[in-house]
Amino acid sequence: MALRLGLGLPQTGTYDLATDVPAVARAADEMGYDSVWVLERIMRPEEPVDDMYLIPGQPWADYFRSVADPLVTLSLAASVTERVKLGSAVLVGPLHQPFLLARALGTLDAASGGRIVAGLGTGWSRDEYAAAGVDYDSRGAALDELLDVCAAVWGPDPVSYEGRRTRFTPSAVGPKPAGRIPVLLAGSTDRALRRLVRRADGWLPSMVTNEQVAAARARIAELAREEGRDPAELTTTVRASVKLTDRPLDGDRRPCQGSLEQIVDDLRGAARAGVDEVLLDNQLTCGSAQELIESAKQLREAVSQAGL
Template identity: 50%
Template sequence: MATRLGLSLPQNKQYDIGRDVPDVARAAEEIGYESLWVYERALFPEAASQGLYGIEGLPWPDSYRGVAEPLVTLTLAAAATRRARLGTSVLVAPLHVPFQLAKAFASLDAASGGRVVAGLGTGWSLDEYAAASVRPFEERGQILDEVIEVCRAVWGPDPVTYEGRLTKISSATVAPKPARPIPILLAATNKKAQRRLVDKADGWMPVGLGAGQLAAQWRALQDLAAERGRTEPLQAVLRTNAAYSAKAYDGADRGPFQGNVEQIVEDLAAHAEVGLDEIFIDIQGATRDAQELKDVAAELYTAARAAGI
């Protein structure tokens, strides 16, 4: 069975969000992409407290200057499409009030006919936490736990009751409900986060950094699920951050998903062999405008399907 393919929506600063998001969403669905994805970057610090991903000295990419809010972006896409799933990869959960986030996801799922996928993470930016977080950075794991619990409660049957550190719901009706249970996927990168994923979530959202590394991580996660007595299968959706260029990259140091369409498809094929449910491609950082994004997305999709992906 072919791997499902998705596409990231245009959120970065070079795009006109109101015009380009619906346009790209419609085009992607017509091309054949089965899902549409957004990510979260709350701000761009002019003097960052730390480097990209918390790595000292690694600069933030200029594409992060002005990233559109993820659920607003998905709402624009939902109104322009009929079939494609609508996912976050990832939404930084502790930057949001748990109850309001749960209600927003439920409303979007109800409005879209059951197409939402909630991909959540804890983030890494101290500057984003200083500006927006409901609790300090050091408590990010605990807040993600509460977000998951509140979502499950709010999305479940009425009356809803819940008592946590941030959230207290005393026997209330909370509607609208999602059209179906919204899957929660986590971008778990360490052992503690992986245990949370196995115990509380529906699946995993890795980033494509090499097929061999991905396969080892997937085996380890499945082994952990077996150790902890999980019986439900884990879903897995791979994010690929493609450094697309019109010309082939001919250096020996070519990274995963770096280069032209042929090279990116070669990497897609290698990662698809790992056996995940879905792969989505983020090319928005390398395309000048929505038209180029649509053209490259169409070329990638055709080439990937021709390669048996």
């Protein structure tokens, strides 16, 4: 099966949302990308509680100052595309009121003709949790409740739920999704992987090496068999931060950064590691929507020529 390719939409403050998001989404649809994706970051605190990604000494990225709302961005993309899937990598699920997020995703799926892919995670920033008024220490339970509520809201009426954050009596809730919305979960801890095999359709890691993917997929397969699931049912979609350079990069480089040949080789390795889809996010290394589109075109053509 061919490796699927996704493209990150331009959400950061260097882009014009009104023109650049539709332009990139339309180009991805026309170029043959399989999907377009959004991320979620809601703020950049001046004095953060935690270092970025909980890596000691790692400063927060400057682009966190302005990242457009993911659902608004997906709506813009949905309105100008016909074919590509519309994914989130990832929505920090517990930051959202479960019922309202489930209903918004269902509405987007109905409006787009069944193209939503719900990528969810718990995030890592206590500053963001404080801003959203959500208990950071209960984030795992909050994600579980969100998954429960989504299953209820997206299912047949009447629906009801009684949980910690969400309570509603038997009700009709529409519009319903046009089809079954796939749920992908981020996270690489054993607890996160156990949740994945119990609750989700696939794994959605970010910026990982092919060796890390292979090791995690082996663990996912082991856990899936323990839960009575066929490991082949669980997909792997990897988010990659892309930097395309004119010349090969020497030394220790990050995956999908370097020359076209190096990036294609990384993607070839991803396919061997069992990756089903790679989300190529080049918005941070491009200076304009046109540059982003040209870079995406080069990558798409190179992957096609390589027979991946």
